[in-house]
Amino acid sequence: MKVVDLVIIGGGPAGITAATEAARMGASVALIDENENLGGKVFGPTGSVIKGSASDKIEKNLRRQILKDFDRVKNKISLYLNTEVWDIVDQRLVLLYSKSGSAQQVNRIKGDKLIISVGAFEKAIPFPGWTLPGVFSVGGLNTLVKKGILPGKRFLLAGSGLKREFCPGNVFCLPEAVPCSLYWQII
Amino acid sequence: MDSENKFEIEVNGKIILAHSGQTIAEALLANGLRGLRMTRKQSPRGVYCGMGICYECRMIVNGIPNVRTCMTLATPGCKITTQDDSGIMLEK
Amino acid sequence: MKSNASADVVVVGGGVVGTAIAYFLARNNLDVILVEKGAITAGTSGRCEGDVLVCDKMTAFDIRLTRFSQELFPEIANELDYDISWTRKGSLLAIENEAEMEEAKKLCSLLHAEGLPVRILDKYEVHEDEPYLAPDIVGGMETDCDGSLNPMALAYGLVHGAKKKGARVLTFSAVKDIRLDADGCIERVVTEKAEIVTKRVVNAAGVWAPEIGKLVRLDIPIKPRQGQMLVAERTFPVARRKIMEFGYMMAKFERSDYSRNVTPEMEKYGVALVFEPTEATNFLIGSSRRFVGMDTSCHIGVLRAMAQRAIRFFPVIKDIKIIRSYAGLRPFTPDHLPIISETEVPGFYVAAGHEGDGIGLSLITAKLISQMICGEQPSITTEPLKLSRFKDG
Numbered sequence: 150m151k152v153v154d155l156v157i158i159g160g161g162p163a164g165i166t167a168a169t170e171a172a173r174m175g176a177s178v179a180l181i182d183e184n185e186n187l188g189g190k191v192f193g194p195t196g197s198v199i200k201g202s203a204s205d206k207i208e209k210n211l212r213r214q215i216l217k218d219f220d221r222v223k224n225k226i227s228l229y230l231n232t233e234v235w236d237i238v239d240q241r242l243v244l245l246y247s248k249s250g251s252a253q254q255v256n257r258i259k260g261d262k263l264i265i266s267v268g269a270f271e272k273a274i275p276f277p278g279w280t281l282p283g284v285f286s287v288g289g290l291n292t293l294v295k296k297g298i299l300p301g302k303r304f305l306l307a308g309s310g311l312k313r314e315f316c317p318g319n320v321f322c323l324p325e326a327v328p329c330s331l332y333w334q335i336i
Numbered sequence: 337m338d339s340e341n342k343f344e345i346e347v348n349g350k351i352i353l354a355h356s357g358q359t360i361a362e363a364l365l366a367n368g369l370r371g372l373r374m375t376r377k378q379s380p381r382g383v384y385c386g387m388g389i390c391y392e393c394r395m396i397v398n399g400i401p402n403v404r405t406c407m408t409l410a411t412p413g414c415k416i417t418t419q420d421d422s423g424i425m426l427e428k
Numbered sequence: 429m430k431s432n433a434s435a436d437v438v439v440v441g442g443g444v445v446g447t448a449i450a451y452f453l454a455r456n457n458l459d460v461i462l463v464e465k466g467a468i469t470a471g472t473s474g475r476c477e478g479d480v481l482v483c484d485k486m487t488a489f490d491i492r493l494t495r496f497s498q499e500l501f502p503e504i505a506n507e508l509d510y511d512i513s514w515t516r517k518g519s520l521l522a523i524e525n526e527a528e529m530e531e532a533k534k535l536c537s538l539l540h541a542e543g544l545p546v547r548i549l550d551k552y553e554v555h556e557d558e559p560y561l562a563p564d565i566v567g568g569m570e571t572d573c574d575g576s577l578n579p580m581a582l583a584y585g586l587v588h589g590a591k592k593k594g595a596r597v598l599t600f601s602a603v604k605d606i607r608l609d610a611d612g613c614i615e616r617v618v619t620e621k622a623e624i625v626t627k628r629v630v631n632a633a634g635v636w637a638p639e640i641g642k643l644v645r646l647d648i649p650i651k652p653r654q655g656q657m658l659v660a661e662r663t664f665p666v667a668r669r670k671i672m673e674f675g676y677m678m679a680k681f682e683r684s685d686y687s688r689n690v691t692p693e694m695e696k697y698g699v700a701l702v703f704e705p706t707e708a709t710n711f712l713i714g715s716s717r718r719f720v721g722m723d724t725s726c727h728i729g730v731l732r733a734m735a736q737r738a739i740r741f742f743p744v745i746k747d748i749k750i751i752r753s754y755a756g757l758r759p760f761t762p763d764h765l766p767i768i769s770e771t772e773v774p775g776f777y778v779a780a781g782h783e784g785d786g787i788g789l790s791l792i793t794a795k796l797i798s799q800m801i802c803g804e805q806p807s808i809t810t811e812p813l814k815l816s817r818f819k820d821g
Contacts, residue, residue, distance in 0.1 A: 282383075
């Protein structure tokens with residue numbers, strides 16, 4: 150069983166920077182992510198669409214920077230990619246499942262401290278028809294678009310906070326579909 | 337993602353092109369295939385969350401049922417088939 | 429509901445037992461209010477399996493009680509305008525070795541004497557019946573009359589049915605007090621949401637029954653006995669019906685004269701194979717027994733032992749994925765029989781302590797309570813089910 154000072158679950162921007170900082174400070178670190186690459190949803194591998202926008206450039210630079218910093222201390226970090234955490238026992242012992250069924254035999258890591266940086270997922274509000282193919286959560290659609298895939302030609306976006314004036318011609322939006330007060334009651 | 341590296345994958349007997357770095361679900365959606373499975377009550381389902389937590393995108397991949405296609409990378413020559421709710425391959 | 433109400437009977441506890449009692453009483457034209465501190469099936473009935481089995485009972489009385497209950501299910505399944513997923517595929521006890529086979533034959537005779545349709549299957553027959561069983565399993569004991577259902581659907585169906593017959597249901601309304609009048613008879617029930625004037629209370633609160641009993645100064649010896657469950661993904665049919673290992677009986681009834689070939693962990697956690705296919709085409713794996721108070725969290729050692737035991741009997745399970753786990757608290761009594769009884773407090777009845785048999789015995793419990801309250805001849809003697817049996821020691 151592997152024992153480290155710090156176990157970090159989730160290798161998105163938060164997990165990567167935490168691992169980098171901790172390793173710099175001399176801690177023994179284990180960083181675990183279920184994907185094949187680090188970066189999570191924000192800095193994961195991207196596609197060839199949406200080139201050249203201002204936010205695209207900022208994102209690319211940030212991504213490059215944090216991965217570069219991480220690379221400098223990589224040899225001090227035990228990295229477990231393609232690995233799922235399926236239980237945490239007594240807040241210390243993390244049980245792992247290696248998706249690639251790899252030869253690496255580590256299936257449990259004990260950490261003095263734990264950081265959980267797995268990101269978020271949407272709380273769905275169901276409506277009739279929400280299970281039909283072609284209905285995506287915003288996160289799901291975001292992932293596809295970032296990978297350069299448009300799963301359709303015209304889009305209807307529904308949810309509070311959207312501004313009609315920012316939507317291009319092929320995107321229809323229902324801003325304020327749910328009044329904020331009602332939304333908070335539901336969740 | 338290396339969009340230059342394309343390869344063939346098989347979906348329900350049909351050959352489609354995937355790019356290196358794409359998940360199976362992404363390859364299917366890029367090829368216009370949105371309905372990935374049918375429930376026991378004959379309701380069609382496809383990708384919803386895109387991050388492996390809703391399990392709506394599951395299909396048989398290389399003989400293994402209930403594989404989340406949004407979390408599984410496409411590999412050259414991989415065979416994907418639609419399944420019923422029990423993971424049994426559907427004749428399509 | 430108004431903050432003050434009155435009823436003929438107040439039933440405490442919205443699990444399968446309480447809802448069944450509410451239904452049977454309402455069906456008998458009594459004015460019933462069911463109170464539950466959480467939601468319907470928030471207790472043990474939402475954390476169990478859906479068994480209606482006679483194959484795991486050890487005494488003649490227990491068997492008879494269960495048989496009475498079992499025969500009420502097809503009738504209720506029809507009556508309730510609700511899908512409770514009742515099926516009757518029978519059950520199979522898997523026999524691991526020759527020593528168990530001897531015990532199984534004895535049990536078979538006992539059950540035959542009670543008129544039960546049980547049959548011993550030899551090695552060839554049991555593998556023909558269930559091809560995925562490990563090759564070294566020496567045989568099985570099949571009980572044709574056993575069935576299963578969805579326990580939560582049963583409770584909801586009973587509530588639905590009870591309401592249609594005029595019962596009122598008050599959820600999220602814990603009982604805070606039960607007041608007696610000058611003669612020591614029930615006068616009212618005080619809950620978080622309402623005060624209900626009534627002369628009769630049925631304590632069907634499962635593992636919380638002792639707490640309710642304390643309100644009328646009754647000592648009810650029910651202890652929570654935790655059981656964990658693993659839920660597998662939807663997949664091909666590994667077995668077509670309920671399967672338990674014969675050794676389950678030994679674990680349940682704490683028989684020390686017999687030992688199974690199990691790991692120390694399995695022994696420690698009282699693990700014995702229980703395999704239940706569900707209507708949703710996945711399956712549940714149990715079972716375990718531990719006394720850990722009111723803890724409903726899953727301990728990884730127990731899950732591991734249950735998974736290992738399941739793989740021993742069905743090696744193909746090794747590659748099937750688990751989708752979740754959960755734990756429930758069985759209301760355990762010292763003699764493994766429930767308490768279905770009047771008490772020394774006039775108007776106060778107890779219907780609790782069914783351990784792992786609550787689903788299967790829910791209907792006969794409801795029928796007996798209804799007969800007690802309405803002054804009818806009971807379907808079966810309730811002598812062994814009296815609360816006072818614990819006092820007499």
